[in-house]
Structure formats: structure tokens, C-alpha cells
Amino acid sequence: MDELYDIIRDVSQDLLTNHNSFEAAGSFSLSYCVNLCTASSICLSAVRISASGECHLFSSTLHAHATGTETGLTYIGKRKPGAAQSATEMKGFCGTEESSTCNTAPSPRVYQGCQDAFDNGERNSEAVYTLHTDPESAPVLAVCQFDDQSGWTVIQRRLDGTIDFNRGWDDYAHGFGNTNGEHWIGLENIHHLTKKDQKLSIFLEDHEGQSRTANYSFFQVENRESNYQLLVSGYNGDAGDSLSYHHKMGFSTLDYDNDGSSGSCGSTYRAGWWYDNCLKANLNGVWHNAENAQQSQSGVAWLDWKHPYSFKTVYMRVGN
Template identity: 50%
Template sequence: MERMKTMVQTTVYWPRIDADIEIFEHPVTNWIFTKPTSKWNTNQMEDRHSTSISGPLGSTTPVKCDCQDAFDKGERKSGAAYVLRPDPSRMLIRAICQFDDDSGWTVIQRRLDGSVDFYRDWSDYVDGFGYIDREYWIGSHVLNICLDNMYYLTRTNKKLSVYLEAHDGDGRTANYSTFYIDHADFDYTVHVGGYTGNAEDSLAYHDGQRFSTFDNDNDPNTRVNCAAKSDGAWWYKKCVASNLNGRWIEGGNSARGKGIIWSKWKTEDYSFRIVYMKLGR
């Protein structure tokens, strides 16, 4: 009990697998302590123990700024959810970390099965949405701003890796040595370059474009609203070479430019099944 008195308590209500988990942060050491609240019920217990938050529930761990920081501090549980703080002045966020032999990657977007609708308005993309154990856009259901999280992450995490998997199981990767976005004042303009990989480069076309949603049209196309036309939210130009926040479509067949598009590998008529976007240093 004495330990708890030294903590600053913030109760964060997570959806599904991690709802009603209390996070305590020490004001001096910046270590976090997580524990389940009394609101858990029997039907939720099994699922909730399957996903850790910076370690097992009830543990104490130092806050990491990103997944590379987690790797450097000895974390190796790839695919687990971690509590992160991309900027020291901002609140905690949660994201999936993936680890390889020598680095950690912060998953900022994940598409799996169409269980989450990504055709959303500007405020949803600013706030974040989805479920950490399924599909999400980083910052989902946290006390912070989603696109701002990406802005702060790309101050130090300048590399992007995109994994795409077709409906037949064929998976390929597009890697970028440079990826960052500008501040909200510039509508999160994207900067991307230095492609390597085997999925072809479908992001170079979007370099220098502002982020757009159907209700906040920032693309340079004066004839159409690309977000509305493409059923998504992205850094549109005139309109897409890629559209990874487009609609998930069973079987992959898509109306032209709609769906989860990566047109330099497949055409604009094909919608991918699985996508991971992850940031690294």
C-alpha cells in the first residue's frame, strides 16, 4: 500500500482484451505499474491474460519511448503490446512491438480481417481507433492524439517497413530508409524515400502530400475528393498508388482505386488481405 501512495494514478479504459486496467506511473522514476481492476468478469479473464502490457500484468517496467528503446532495454516478446511514450511531454500510448535480431519496430497500422472499419472521418484518425489485438491505427483508445503520435515517433524512427500479404498467402515487403510526417499545422504531410524490397514502390507517388479524409480533403486533385473516391484516408495525390487504409474486401477483388491498394505490385483493382506498417530507427 505504501508503494501505491507514491504513484500518480491514471485509469485507462481499454477495449476488449485490456479494458479496465489501471496504470500507475511513478512521478520520479517514470516506471509503470499495471494491474487488473475489480471490474473484470469471468468471460474476459482468458483473453486478457493473453496480451501483456510492457510485461505481465502486475509487473513494473520502465516506460519506453518506442520499440527500439524496448529492444535496447532487453524486451524480446515480439508481437506483444507495449506501453510507450514517444515524446516526454505527452501521455502514454500503446502499440504492438515486433523484434528481429538487432532492432525493434513499432507497428503503427495493422490490417488483418476487416473487423475494423477504416473509412472514418478526420477526428477518428486524429484520435485513433481499433483494437490492439486485431486491427488498429496507432494511438487507438489512449489518452493522446494518434497522428501526433506518428509525428513524434518519426522524429527518431525514420525508417518504415510495410508488409503486404495477398489473399493467396504471398507476402512481400517494402522498406524505406526515410519516412516522417510533419506537424498538424501542415496536415501531417508525409516525406518518404529510399525504397528497397520486393513489393515494388507504391509510396513514392505520395511523397510530399498532406493527409486526407473524406471530411477533410487536403489532396491536390481539384476534380474529386480522393478519400471519398477511394473509401479510405491517406496521403492522396491524384489519387492513389497506394491506399492502405482503404476498405478490406473479401477475396481481394476491388473497384478501381478502392480497397487496400498497393498498385505497383498488384493493380488498383486488387485489395490486400494483411498489412503491417511499422517504424524503426
């Protein structure tokens, strides 16, 4: 398989500073980094940081050259674009792997969702898994959380404001961010994950360390033709039910208005969400620190607990 790739060690740091990766993951071996790029139909090159094992995927072929100094970066470039593999097991890559156990190391498994991973014996909670939510599309990286009975797929997470969530329709459709930090898995993936009956669990934490949850026994996101309409019901929890207000609404972004307002909620509140007129929840809103949280009208909002307020930590996850 190594003939399909250009592998260059000790490449310029400019590959990370001057280009935008569409995904970053870690901590992975070189062989796993290659497999991640192989699994994505839009990945044409990748850069692995040896010190941390972090793997950056790029949708373009970068112009890499050796620096002659030790940088700890390895460049992986496809010699020709590869389509996503639908097989459960992806082929291994050992052409330049330094480990003597490379040829026997298992390749990453590709699961339909985190419940599928749970059913196959996975229990490494908070780890990043490769999910094939749609057999006709490229796999996606996702965080799985496991309890005693099931596997949950994290579809959204807010932590520290490092990722800009004020984005357009295409970004929200296909996903963005870093699975190790803040990210949105993409409406297409959420749609495929929720074709079968799914539950939704939302975790919220304020800047004072208090946390609450909002759980829904039914959660579904319809297809693109419906503007990814939200269907949600069956609330229980202690955070209050702020999401049912958005039931049956299409998704809106700064450049695609499907809300129930005369204006543009996506532009006003600087996020993508299932706005009505406009919101009771806005978990993709602008992240604010503790100093500005209580004055925020456009923040990471859940009005049935605190308002006005922008929460510190939020994640959304789906499961059976």
C-alpha cells in the same frame, strides 16, 4: 492506490455491448489493466474479462452494478480523473488482485518506442507495450516486433475488416482500433516516433498467400500544422514503390481534404491517407475478402504489385 478506484466484480455484460471502448488490450492481469487506465489521461473506467484477460478502456465513467451471477467481468472506475504518468515505472495496483504475488509483480514499463524497449532488453515480439511517444501526452499501446538488431513499432495493421477505417480527421490524428487486431496508432504518435530518422517497412500479403515487402530508408510524418505531411525516400523491396508518389502530401480524410485532386479522395476511396491525385497506395482503404478483392477500386491498395486488387494482410512499422 486502491482508494482511487471503484472495483466491482461480476458486472453486467451490458458494459461491453452498450458502450464503445477507445482501446482494447490483452491478455493482462487486473493490476496491469488498472495501470493501463492510469496511464491514459482520457481513461475514466475499464472492464477486464477474466477468461481472456482482455482489458477494455473507456473515456467515460460507466454505471456498473453487480449482477449477482458469475459473469467473469470486473469493472474498474476512477473516482477522479488521473493525468498521464511520465515516470518510466508506473505504480503497481494490488487492492483487489487475487494473486498472492501481486505485491511483488513488476509494473509495465513505459518506453518512448520499440527501439527503446529493445535497448532495455525486451524481446517479446508481437507483444503489446506501453509507449510514451510524447512526454506531454498520454501513453499509447503499441505492438513491437524485434529482430536481432532493433525494435520496430507497428503503426498500422489490416487483417480481416473488423475495424472501419473510413473515419474522420480526429480519429486518424489520435488513433483507433485494437492492438491485437486491426488498428491505426495515430498521426500524432507517428509524428513523434519519426522526429528522429526512421525507416519504414511495409508487409503485404494477398488472398492467395503470397507476400512481398516495401522498405524505405527514410520515413517522417510532420506535425499537425503541416497536415501531417509525409516525407519518404530510399525504396527497396519486391512489392514495388507505390508510396513515393505520395511524398510531400498532407493527410486527408473524409472530412478534411488536403489532396491534389479537384474532388475528395478521402470520400471517394473511403479512407484516410496521404492522397495526391489520388493514389498509388491506399493501405487504409476498404478491406475486401478474396471473392471481391480483384474487383476493388477502393480497397487496401498497392498498385505497383497488383491493380485493381485489395490485399488481405498489411502492416506498417517504423524503426531505426
